[in-house]
Amino acid sequence: MNSLRTLLRRLTIKTRMRGAVGLGLGLLLLVGAVVLVGGAHLKTLNRDLVAQAVTQQRVVGELRGALGDVRRWEKDMVINYEDGIAVLKAREAWAASIAAARNGLETLLERCDTLPNGDAIKAAVAQRLSEGPALAMVDSDHGITNLHVPS
Secondary structure: OHHHHHHHHHOOHHHHHHHHHHHHHHHHHHHHHHHHHHHHHHHHHHHHHHHHHHHHHHHHHHHHHHHHHHHHHHHHHHHOOOOHHHHHHHHHHHHHHHHHHHHHHHHHHHHHHHOOOHHHHHHHHHHHHHHOOOOOOOEHHHOEOOOOOOO
16 A cells, blocks of 8 residues: 555656546446446347237237137128038138137247246146137037038
8 A cells, every 4th residue: 555655656746637537537438338238238138028029919919810710700600500601611711710729829828938937827728728618619520510501
């Protein structure tokens, strides 16, 4: 400590003032650099967060659209029950909507892996699906049909 004090006493006041100003400017530059680096990092984090949120919203929107299509095609089958051709066309579109809804749900559940409680969410969804009604009342692969089509 004494050696630093004696070294500073050898310098002129002008030199000490220039050193203090230089040190102050250096510290300001250091703080500015830290702010710039931190801001760039926050910008990257924010961009990733927004991209992830937009992707999740898109997946949820597609799932809701597919479920809306399922309901619409079910209504069309009920409304047009006397027209066999219209019912078959609606049934095909309905089956495609069911497949799209299942794919949307699978995509949404895959994205749960990144969440801290993703396993709990998957378990809750699986439990609700097992407790609820069947997602499809027609399984043409196994010959199960609840449609009345007049001959």
